[in-house]
Amino acid sequence: MTQELDLSDIQGHILRAYARFGYPKGRYVFLNIRHSARARQFVGRITQRVTTAVNWGNGPDAVQPPDCAVNIAFTYQGLKELELPRASLVDFSPEFIEGMKHRRDILGDDGPSSPECWDPIWRDNRVTREKDVHITVLLNARAPAPATADMAGVAQAMQSCTEFLEQGYQWLLDEVRHSEGGVVILGGNRGDNGELLDYQEVNVVMENGMPTAKEHFGYTDGIGDPVFEGVPYDVNRVRGRGKQMEDGSWAPLATGEFLLGHVDEAHEYPPAPLPVLLARNGTYMVYRKLHENVASFEQYLQQEGKKYPGGPELLAAKFVGRWRDNGAPLVSAPDAAAKQAFDARFATATPEQQDRMLSDFTYDADMSGGKCPFSSHLRRINPRASLEMGRDPGDPPGSLKRMTGAFDTPGALVNRRRILRRGLPYGAVRDRQRDDGNHGIIIMMLNADINRQFEFVQQQWINYGNDFKAANDKEIILGNHSSDPRFASKAVLQVDPASEDAPYILARIPRFVETRGGEYFFIPSMTALRMIARGVIDPT
Structure with a gap:
């Protein structure tokens, strides 16, 4: 039996989307940070209100969910300003130390995604000490259960959510003032009409007055977040989100893939700074602000959808690997008829059954990519077992032919x-015929090794396709497609090899998503936060 994690020592942002x-x-x-000692005192006061990962609701040791969840993270420069010992600082990962802006070539942040195009807060980060981002405080507000199920009840719940968020923000402003100049808030987050704000606002996308799980391109999001060992409220969500075993069953991933101080999938402890208590139960957070070019997306979808045999909606599903309306995976619903049958079953299924329908699948029966293309978002971000060496398209489902003894x-x-993926959309699309505007998604990716996990996926799987036998074809949605016709992107939408259909080639793919800023952060445990606040980090 897997030992449960010490939830009271882990920040809630890590374990809860x-x-x-x-x-x-x-x-x-x-x-x-402008004064180290006062900043440590500020961290100590914030720590008293930080939301942990403990169980909410009914049950042993459960607590009520806060109206406004509070979490905190630090950049490398921030930890330096807090005067962590050099012997501890040098053991953080090189990527974290260097920072996102200086990893632009690896991440493919070029052209309209280059740092000179970022929001001022990120464009000016690492330019002078006074403009460095050192700390982020993440506030997330709760919406009470609506008193009535109609639009009026939902509107009242969302208004309460807004009030909770404002109360949390005013509390933070008071703490900043109480620091007596120890910390100051950095402005420069672009908002509507180009104004610059002292914070980044995020919110779910609303449709007809109701909250949705969608992002601005219209896709249902947040379905396949990984499940790993020790998280009690994920025990029923393992299938399709954990790791597939030899007998076809599913198991949680190793904790050390996401939390420092725990054993990972290689049966090793991921590299981490000393002392052990500084790193254990902490993780690295990749913060990215991504603008969505909604007009370019919809124009290209309509342009190609007129020619694509399945029409625009099936083509949109091919872009991502899921249908836009309810997230049905293409491997389960590869065409309109299969989607209709899927929807009929989905409509009468329980929430638990619906969750399994959306997440519990493999590519065993689609090794050719005829259902879910190799350049789709879903397949690039999590190929599941479809990259296994020695497997052929003709292998039957469940066949695990591979290099003997390798894995x-x-x-x-x-x-x-x-x-792990966290975050929410930002802004609202006010004109779907324009690419400009203030709308996109704030995505925060959590991992124990920035280079092995986030940067590898970004460089090798999103912006390069060799692992998928797709040469340099990029992932369709997130790829850094070039506007230069000499380097125009394409993607091949495969078909069933047994059919007489020809593959469909997407040509001159525009850039649908542009980076607007970001940075690498470290999210400490509660123990580490208290040690940082007291200035008692001792790596010896």
Whole structure:
């Protein structure tokens, strides 16, 4: 039996995707340290209110969910300003130390995604000490259960959520003032009409007055987040989200893929700074602000959808690997007829059954990519066991032919690249015929090894396709497609090899998503936060 984690020592942001737990709005605040001792005192006061990962609701040791969840993270420069010992600082990962802006070539942040195009807060980060982002405080607000199920009841719940968020923000402003100049809030987050804000606002996408799980392109999001050992409220969500075993069953991933101080899938402890208590139960967070070019997306979808045999909606599903309306995976619903049958079963299924229908699948019966293309978002981000060496398209489902003795699970190559995803959309699309505007998604990816997990996926699987036998074809949605016709992107939508259909080639793919900023952060445990606040980090 897997030992449960010490939930009271882990920040809630790591284990909970807050939106799934009823927190539809958030506000992310970024601070600069001006006085080390006063900043440590500020961290100590914030720590008293930090939301941990303990159980909410009924049950042993359960607590009531807060109206506004509070979490905190630090950049490398921030930890330096807090005066952590050099012997501890040098053991953080090189990527974290260097920072996201200086990893631009590896991440493919070029052209409209280059740092000079980022929001001022990120464009100016690492330019001067006074403009460095040192700390982020993440506020996520709860929406109470609506008093009535109609639009009026939902509107009242969302208004309460807004009030909870504002109360949390005012509390933070008071703490900043109480620091007596120890920390200051950095502005420069672009908002509507180009104004610059002191925070990054995020919120779920609303449709007809009701909150949804969608992002601005219209896809249902947040379905396949990984499940790993020791998280009690994920025990029923393992199938399709953990790791596939030799007998076809599913098991949680190793904790050390996501939390420092725990054993990972290689049966090793991931590299981490000393002392052990500084790193254990902490993790690295990749913060990315991604603008969505909604007009380019819809124009290209309509342009190609007129020619594509399945029409625009099936083509949109091919872009991502899921149908836009309810997230049905293409491997289960590869065409309109199969989608209709899937929807009929989905409509009468229980929530637990629906969850399994969306997550419990493999590519065993689609090794050719005829159902879910190799350049689709879903297949690039989590190929499941479909990259296993020695497997052929003709192998029957469940066949695990591979290099003898190399791995003990079918997806061992992929299990080292999994990433927890947090965050929410930002802004609202006011004109779907324009690419400009203030709308996109704030994505925060959590992993124990930035290079092995996030950067590998971004560089090798999103912006390069060799592992998928797709040469340099990029992932369709997130790829850094070039506007230069000499380097125009394409993607091949495969077909069943047994059919007489020809593959469909997407040509001159525009850039659908542009980076607007970001940075690498470290999220400490509660123990480490108290040690940082007291200045008692001792790596010897």
